[in-house]
Amino acid sequence: MAGLATTFGSGAMTNSIAEVGDAACILAIGTNTTEAHPVIGLEVIRAAKGGGKLIVANPREIDLCRFASLWLQHSPGTNVALLMGMMRVIVDEGLFASDFIKDKCEDFDAFKESLEDFNLDFVEQVTKVPKAQIIEAARMFATNCPATIIYAMGITQHSHGTDNVLAIANLAMLTGNVGKPSTGVNPLRGQNNVQGACDMGALPNVYPGYQAVSDPAIREKFETAWGCSLPPSLKEKFGITWSCSLPSSPGLTLVEMLEATYHKDIKALYIVGENPALSDADTQHVRKALAQLEFLVVQDIFLSETAEFAHVVLPAASFAEKDGTFTNTERRVQRVRKVIEPVGDSKPDWWIICQVAQKLGAKGFDYSQPSQIFEEIGNLTPSYGGMSYGRLENGGLQWPCPFDDHPGTPILHANTFVRGKGRFIPLKYIPPGEMPDKDYPLILTTGRSLYHYHTGTMTRRVTGLNTIEPEGVVEINPQDASQLNIAQGDRVKISSRRGEVIAKAKIARAWPSGVVFMTFHFAESAANILTNPKLDPVAKIPEFKVAAVKVERL
Structure with missing residues (x-):
């Protein structure tokens, strides 16, 4: 992004x-x-x-x-x-x-x-x-x-x-x-609504609609709308002296938050729909950080590996149990309609957050249905300004859709780039943060399987999918396997500078010699114990795709 x-x-x-x-x-x-x-x-x-x-x-x-x-x-x-x-x-x-x-x-x-x-x-x-x-x-x-x-x-x-x-x-x-x-x-995008989450400001440097937290005018707009603060003219008119300003500088990314947690600079976390104990690079380090928290809330639809560290678990509703919208990878905002009532004590995420906010004494969280939240989104987010539940009933709309009869935007930058002119950037080649050596002579790269999704929180509970792919494997080129005396189906130990895991070997010609592959779906052979936490200096994303490892037959 x-x-x-x-x-x-x-x-x-x-x-x-x-x-x-x-x-x-x-x-x-x-x-x-x-x-x-x-x-x-x-x-x-x-x-x-x-x-x-x-x-x-x-x-x-x-x-x-x-x-x-x-x-x-x-x-x-x-x-x-x-x-x-x-x-x-x-x-x-x-x-x-x-x-x-x-x-x-x-x-x-x-x-x-x-x-x-x-x-x-x-x-x-x-x-x-x-x-x-x-x-x-x-x-x-x-x-x-x-x-x-x-x-x-x-x-x-x-x-x-x-x-x-x-x-x-x-x-x-x-x-x-x-x-x-x-x-x-x-x-x-890697998930069905990751675009929508980013659109709504689930990033450390922007408010909804990618409106910069560092822009005073933008900040004042949201402070006024959310009742955090009021413009000086209104404060003077009504004699208001209190203030609760929104942040004026970017916050921390996920990886930076967990690092601050490890160093005890953060004492409490509220994690919603995320499983960093299995999904983040160098997960042993992540788990040590989570274990040090004074208070951890996990809000999810199943008891995940991360929830095992929680002091409080809030049961959330699945996609089939709630109303709202998802925004997909092509910027298309689409309605989500509840099929069944939430099972057991589970509740929609928006409802849980509103209840917590009200218990904390916050104002403005008295929504009775998600359409009210979407109306607020349209009022504060220009790219969503022309959307409503009524319009979305007839099909999805692609942002930007700034006014009521706007048809949506299938193609960006059609007349001019959003920033005015497209900017060419000179580049240099920078090697990966970790390269093979005599101790760790192979490159590990990670990815997904057709049959499981991310940390398997949902898919590993499906009998048919587990029948097809019941456990994690390490894919290895035949030449490397021969040199290491590894045969199809052997149990092997994969080690990096951060830890080791056990998995079954799968001989695969799809990979070149010197490269092995694992999915990250399986807690029993958690590939992210091995992966490199070195961050991209701009996006702050870890280097999941290149880690130096060795593989040994057991």
């Missing part, structure tokens, strides 16, 4: 899901689309079967490779080098969109100069992708328009993840593939 906000002015998916299937060229990088985002995966396959070019850039031979015109099997953590190498070819061969760049972009010359560091000999050495394939990919993407880029956590979950996103944005601008149908830069 931070990378796209810097270059384009907005951190969201630029285009719509249905447009992907009409693209003349698709670059799918850092995404196992058919397993993690199967609906979008179908659109990618539709484009490929319809004659479109598909470039897959992934260390793993994923299902989409069956439909690809070209598969670039780069080493984990080398995305910037690969993308900058492609752009070096595009610039050297004069394939870039000069008019688009001149009219709609800025800082191109500085970016162009930064490409000098990425000669193809260097790029091949770093990425392990042959020069001929890099040249072919560059020409394919630059000459088949409209072209679109889709990416997921294989791009963002690195210690240089923001640079990865900036490189993708540079490529889209370089080829003029922004602001038109079936083009753009399209991040695929």
Whole structure:
């Protein structure tokens, strides 16, 4: 999100899901689309079967490779080098969109100069992708328009993840593939409503609608609406002396909060719908932090690994037991309708939060139904200003939708970039935070399975899914397995500098020699005990995708 906000002015998916299937060229990088985002995966396959070019850039031979015109099997953590190498070819061969760049972009010359560091000999050495394939990919993407880029956590979950996103944005601008149908830069969100949560200000630096906490006018607007404070003129008029101002500077990210907890700078946490005891990097460190809290509240639909540390557990309702809206990865706001009443003592999240706030003596939390909250959202969030439950009954709307009869916005940056002009960013190659060595000679990368979701809080309670995939495995290349005397199904120990886990070995040709893979769904073989907590300096996301490990047969 931070990378796209810097270059384009907005951190969201630029285009719509249905447009992907009409693209003349698709670059799918850092995404196992058919397993993690199967609906979008179908659109990618539709484009490929319809004659479109598909470039897959992934260390793993994923299902989409069956439909690809070209598969670039780069080493984990080398995305910037690969993308900058492609752009070096595009610039050297004069394939870039000069008019688009001149009219709609800025800082191109500085970016162009930064490409000098990425000669193809260097790029091949770093990425392990042959020069001929890099040249072919560059020409394919630059000459088949409209072209679109889709990416997921294989791009963002690195210690240089923001640079990865900036490189993708540079490529889209370089080829003029922004602001038109079936083009753009399209991040695929990791959960069904993560876009909506971010839209509503579940970030440390913004209020709802990505309105900066550092902007005094924005802060005053929310203080007035929420009754936190009043403008000086009204205070003087009514003789009001009290004040409870909203924050004027960004707060902490999730990882920073847990680190502050570890050092006892934070004494209490309220965790809603999150399972950091299994989902966060270096989870042994996270669990030590949670154990030190003086007070922990966990609000969730099941008793998760994190809830085991809680002093109070508040039972929340599932998606099928509540009304509201979800905002999906294409910025589409859609109604969610209750199918059954909440089971047992569970309640909708909004109701629980309102009850807690009222017990604390807060005002303004007397909502009786979620539609009232959505009305407030529209009043305070310009991009949602034209939406209402009435309009959403007829189908979803894509933000920005600023006024009542606005049709929604399928394509961002159509006339101009949100920030005015698209900004090219010069980049350098930065290696992953941890590289293999004699003690830990293999790279571990992590991801999701088709059959389970995140920490398995819901999916591991489904008998059929557990029958198909009952336990965690470590996928290992046949050559590495042979050298380590490991056979299919052997129990092995995987160790990193942070801990060790036991899992079953699965021999898999999908991975290159030197790289092993684990999902993070299984508490019994918790991959995130091993992963590297090194943070991206901008987005503060840990390096889940590259950790140095060793594997030993038991």
